[in-house]
Amino acid sequence: MxxxxxxxxxxxxxxxxxxxxxxxxxxxxxxxxxxxxxxxxxxxxxxxxxxxxxxxxxxxxxxxxxxxxxxxxxxxxxxxxxxxxxxxxxxxxxxQDDFDFFYFVQQWPGSYCDTRRGCCFPLSSNPKAVFGIHGLWPNYDDGSWPDFCTKEPFNPKELADVVDQMDDDWGSLACPASDSHSFWTHEWTKHGTCSGLGQHGYFQSAIDLYGKHDITGALAKAGILPDGKHYQVDAIRHAISTVLDGHLPGIDCNKDGHGNRQLYQVYICVGKDGKTLIECPIFPRNECKGSVEFPVFDPHHHRLNSGGANDTGMRSDH
Structure with a gap:
C-alpha cells in the first residue's frame, strides 16, 4: 500500500x-x-x-x-x-510557516494531575489553581497541522527576559519533576518551528495572550468553579467568550483516575500574527459536549499522588 x-x-x-x-x-x-x-x-x-x-x-x-x-x-x-x-x-x-491560524491552548492542572498517571510539580515553582499554558499550535482550517518544520534547537538564552514568566505560567507537570525545559523544548521543536514568529516571538506571544485573557477569572465570574461539580460545556464556552471578544473557544475533556469525564483544556483561536483573536475555523477533534466535572485542584493533595510517568509536559498535544 x-x-x-x-x-x-x-x-x-x-x-x-x-x-x-x-x-x-x-x-x-x-x-x-x-x-x-x-x-x-x-x-x-x-x-x-x-x-x-x-x-x-x-x-x-x-x-x-x-x-x-x-x-x-x-x-x-x-x-x-x-x-x-x-x-x-x-x-x-x-x-514551513504556511498555516491558517493558531490554537492557543490552556489546561486545568487538576485535570492533568488526577489521571491515573498523576503529576509532578516543576522545580521552579508550585502551580496555582488557575489554567496554565499548554502551547501555541499552528493549524490549518481543515483540522490538520504542520509540525517539526525546522531543526532549529530550543535556546533558553534567547528567553532570558521571559523565563520567569514562563516558570509561572507555562510550567511542566510531567514526572519526574523538572525545570520545564524539556517541555518548552518539545513545544518549540514541534510547534514553534512552524510558527514563523522566531523563538523569542513564539514564547512571548503565548505569554502575552495568557496575560490578556483570564479564562479562570471569567469562569469564576459566571459561577463556574473548580469545586468538583458538573457544569454544562455550553455554559463554560459562553463564560470564557466574555474575555475573548465574544469568540467561542473549543473545550477538551479527559478522564480522571475513576473514568469520570472532566474539563481539561481550552482552545482559543488566534490569527497568524499570534495576537489577534478570531472565530475558530474548526474545533479540536476531541471537543466534549454535555455536562463535565470541573475538578478541585489541591496542590498538596496532588503532589502526594504524583505518578512516575516520564513525558514532555502535557498529554493531549496534537
Missing part, C-alpha cells in the same frame, strides 16, 4: 503517492519509490509542493514516467525531471 502523510489541502507531503484530490498523475509503488530515492539524492528534505507548483509537479511526474519507460529523449527528460524535483523539494522550505 502506498504511504501518504496527512497534509493540508494546499500543501502535500509526498512519501508514497500524490493526493488524488489534486487530480495529479499517480505512479505505481515501484516507479514512485525510484522517484523518492531520486529526490532524496537532490535534497535531504521531504518533497512538498503546493497548488502553485502544479506545473512543476506535472513536468516532474511525466518526465519520470518517460524516463522509466526508457524513451529516446531520456537524457533531456532526466535533466528536466531532476530540476523539477529539486524545485519541488525546495518549496518545502517556503511552506
Amino acid at each position: 502506498l504511504l501518504l502523510r496527512p497534509a493540508p489541502s494546499r500543501v502535500f507531503s509526498v512519501t508514497g503517492s500524490v493526493d488524488a484530490a489534486a487530480s495529479l498523475p499517480r505512479l505505481t509503488l515501484h516507479h514512485h519509490s525510484r522517484i523518492v530515492n531520486l529526490c532524496g539524492i537532490i535534497s535531504s528534505r521531504p518533497c512538498c509542493f503546493s497548488f502553485s507548483s502544479f506545473g512543476i509537479v506535472r513536468i516532474a511526474v511525466e518526465g519520470m514516467r518517460a524516463l522509466l519507460k526508457g524513451t529516446a529523449a531520456m537524457p533531456s527528460i532526466m535533466l528536466v525531471a531532476l530540476v523539477a524535483w529539486s524545485m519541488i523539494c525546495g518549496l518545502a522550505v517556503q511552506a
